[in-house]
Amino acid sequence: MQQVDNGEFGSTQSTNSKLDVMLNWGNTCVYNANWRNSWGVFKSDNVKDATSDEPLNGNWMRVTDPEIFDIVTKSAALPTGSDENIANGNTIAQKLTATMQAINLMSIPTTVPTNSTYWANYSKQDNFYAAPYTWWSSFKKTLVNIEPTGK
Secondary structure (H helix, E strand, O other): OOOOOHHHHHHHHOOOOOOOOOOOOOOOOOOOOOOHHHHOOOOHHHOOOOOOOOOOOOOOOOOOOHHHHHHHHHHOOOOOOOHHHHHHHHHHHHHHHHOOOOOOOOOOOOOOOOOOOOEEOOOEOOEOOOOOOOOOOOHHHHHHHOEEOOO
16 A cells, blocks of 8 residues: 555546555546536546556546446436436445445534525425535525525
Protein backbone atom coordinates (compact mmCIF):
# COMPACT_ATOMS: atom_id res chain seq x y z
CA MET A 1 0.00 0.00 0.00
CA GLN A 2 1.24 3.45 -0.82
CA GLN A 3 -0.10 6.77 0.41
CA VAL A 4 -0.23 9.43 -2.28
CA ASP A 5 -0.74 13.15 -2.08
CA ASN A 6 -4.01 14.67 -3.25
CA GLY A 7 -2.51 15.74 -6.59
CA GLU A 8 -1.51 12.14 -7.37
CA PHE A 9 -4.93 10.52 -6.95
CA GLY A 10 -6.00 11.06 -10.56
CA SER A 11 -2.88 9.56 -12.10
CA THR A 12 -2.67 6.77 -9.51
CA GLN A 13 -6.25 5.61 -10.04
CA SER A 14 -5.95 5.88 -13.83
CA THR A 15 -2.79 3.82 -14.25
CA ASN A 16 -3.00 0.05 -14.36
CA SER A 17 0.47 -0.40 -12.91
CA LYS A 18 -0.77 0.36 -9.38
CA LEU A 19 -3.41 -2.27 -8.70
CA ASP A 20 -2.64 -3.13 -5.07
CA VAL A 21 -4.93 -1.07 -2.83
CA MET A 22 -6.49 2.31 -3.26
CA LEU A 23 -8.20 4.12 -0.43
CA ASN A 24 -9.48 7.36 -1.79
CA TRP A 25 -12.38 9.74 -1.61
CA GLY A 26 -13.77 8.51 -4.88
CA ASN A 27 -17.06 8.55 -6.71
CA THR A 28 -18.24 5.19 -5.44
CA CYS A 29 -21.05 6.60 -3.36
CA VAL A 30 -23.84 8.19 -5.31
CA TYR A 31 -26.56 9.94 -3.34
CA ASN A 32 -28.66 11.33 -6.16
CA ALA A 33 -30.45 10.28 -9.33
CA ASN A 34 -27.61 11.40 -11.59
CA TRP A 35 -25.49 8.32 -10.96
CA ARG A 36 -24.28 8.39 -14.59
CA ASN A 37 -21.88 11.24 -13.73
CA SER A 38 -19.91 8.75 -11.65
CA TRP A 39 -20.81 5.35 -13.08
CA GLY A 40 -21.40 6.16 -16.75
CA VAL A 41 -17.79 5.13 -17.39
CA PHE A 42 -18.55 1.51 -16.54
CA LYS A 43 -18.14 0.25 -20.11
CA SER A 44 -16.28 -2.68 -21.61
CA ASP A 45 -14.22 -0.24 -23.72
CA ASN A 46 -12.75 1.15 -20.48
CA VAL A 47 -11.44 -2.21 -19.25
CA LYS A 48 -7.71 -2.70 -19.79
CA ASP A 49 -5.53 -5.73 -19.19
CA ALA A 50 -3.96 -5.64 -15.73
CA THR A 51 -0.46 -5.63 -17.28
CA SER A 52 -1.24 -2.68 -19.55
CA ASP A 53 0.52 0.63 -19.00
CA GLU A 54 -2.15 2.39 -21.06
CA PRO A 55 -3.99 4.97 -18.92
CA LEU A 56 -7.67 4.38 -18.27
CA ASN A 57 -10.16 6.69 -19.98
CA GLY A 58 -12.68 5.88 -17.30
CA ASN A 59 -13.75 3.11 -14.95
CA TRP A 60 -10.88 3.60 -12.49
CA MET A 61 -12.63 1.04 -10.27
CA ARG A 62 -12.03 -1.51 -13.05
CA VAL A 63 -15.60 -2.87 -12.98
CA THR A 64 -15.85 -5.85 -15.31
CA ASP A 65 -19.47 -6.95 -14.84
CA PRO A 66 -21.23 -7.22 -18.26
CA GLU A 67 -24.62 -6.79 -16.58
CA ILE A 68 -23.52 -3.42 -15.20
CA PHE A 69 -22.25 -2.45 -18.66
CA ASP A 70 -25.69 -3.29 -20.10
CA ILE A 71 -27.49 -1.24 -17.43
CA VAL A 72 -25.24 1.77 -18.10
CA THR A 73 -25.80 1.51 -21.87
CA LYS A 74 -29.58 1.17 -21.56
CA SER A 75 -29.80 4.00 -19.04
CA ALA A 76 -28.00 6.50 -21.29
CA ALA A 77 -31.27 7.15 -23.14
CA LEU A 78 -33.39 7.57 -19.98
CA PRO A 79 -34.23 10.88 -18.32
CA THR A 80 -32.10 11.32 -15.21
CA GLY A 81 -35.04 11.67 -12.85
CA SER A 82 -37.07 8.78 -14.26
CA ASP A 83 -38.06 5.94 -11.97
CA GLU A 84 -36.35 3.44 -14.29
CA ASN A 85 -33.05 5.35 -14.24
CA ILE A 86 -33.11 5.64 -10.45
CA ALA A 87 -33.90 1.92 -10.14
CA ASN A 88 -31.01 1.13 -12.49
CA GLY A 89 -28.62 3.16 -10.29
CA ASN A 90 -29.85 1.23 -7.24
CA THR A 91 -29.26 -2.05 -9.07
CA ILE A 92 -25.69 -1.03 -9.90
CA ALA A 93 -25.04 -0.06 -6.28
CA GLN A 94 -26.35 -3.44 -5.12
CA LYS A 95 -24.22 -5.31 -7.69
CA LEU A 96 -21.07 -3.38 -6.74
CA THR A 97 -21.65 -4.23 -3.10
CA ALA A 98 -22.66 -7.88 -3.60
CA THR A 99 -19.64 -8.62 -5.80
CA MET A 100 -17.36 -6.47 -3.62
CA GLN A 101 -16.14 -4.47 -6.60
CA ALA A 102 -16.53 -1.38 -4.45
CA ILE A 103 -16.37 -1.40 -0.68
CA ASN A 104 -17.42 1.93 0.75
CA LEU A 105 -15.77 2.84 4.02
CA MET A 106 -17.41 5.96 5.36
CA SER A 107 -18.12 7.61 8.64
CA ILE A 108 -21.44 9.30 8.02
CA PRO A 109 -24.04 9.83 10.70
CA THR A 110 -27.24 7.92 10.16
CA THR A 111 -29.33 10.65 11.74
CA VAL A 112 -29.33 14.19 10.42
CA PRO A 113 -31.51 16.41 12.60
CA THR A 114 -33.62 19.11 10.98
CA ASN A 115 -35.91 21.75 12.40
CA SER A 116 -39.12 22.69 10.63
CA THR A 117 -39.63 26.02 12.40
CA TYR A 118 -38.54 28.12 9.43
CA TRP A 119 -38.28 25.55 6.63
CA ALA A 120 -40.45 22.48 5.96
CA ASN A 121 -40.44 19.52 3.55
CA TYR A 122 -37.04 18.15 4.45
CA SER A 123 -36.26 14.71 3.10
CA LYS A 124 -37.32 12.16 5.72
CA GLN A 125 -38.12 8.47 5.75
CA ASP A 126 -41.77 9.08 4.82
CA ASN A 127 -40.84 11.81 2.30
CA PHE A 128 -37.52 10.65 0.87
CA TYR A 129 -36.25 12.45 -2.21
CA ALA A 130 -32.53 12.98 -1.44
CA ALA A 131 -29.86 12.02 1.06
CA PRO A 132 -30.06 14.75 3.72
CA TYR A 133 -26.33 15.42 3.96
CA THR A 134 -25.51 19.10 3.54
CA TRP A 135 -21.97 18.24 2.44
CA TRP A 136 -23.03 16.04 -0.54
CA SER A 137 -24.25 17.04 -3.98
CA SER A 138 -27.71 15.69 -3.16
CA PHE A 139 -28.26 18.72 -0.90
CA LYS A 140 -28.97 20.70 -4.07
CA LYS A 141 -32.17 18.64 -4.33
CA THR A 142 -32.99 19.52 -0.71
CA LEU A 143 -32.48 23.23 -1.36
CA VAL A 144 -35.02 23.31 -4.18
CA ASN A 145 -37.57 21.24 -2.22
CA ILE A 146 -37.66 22.81 1.23
CA GLU A 147 -40.37 25.40 1.70
CA PRO A 148 -40.56 28.46 3.93
CA THR A 149 -43.04 28.18 6.80
CA GLY A 150 -43.67 31.92 6.98
CA LYS A 151 -42.12 32.33 10.41
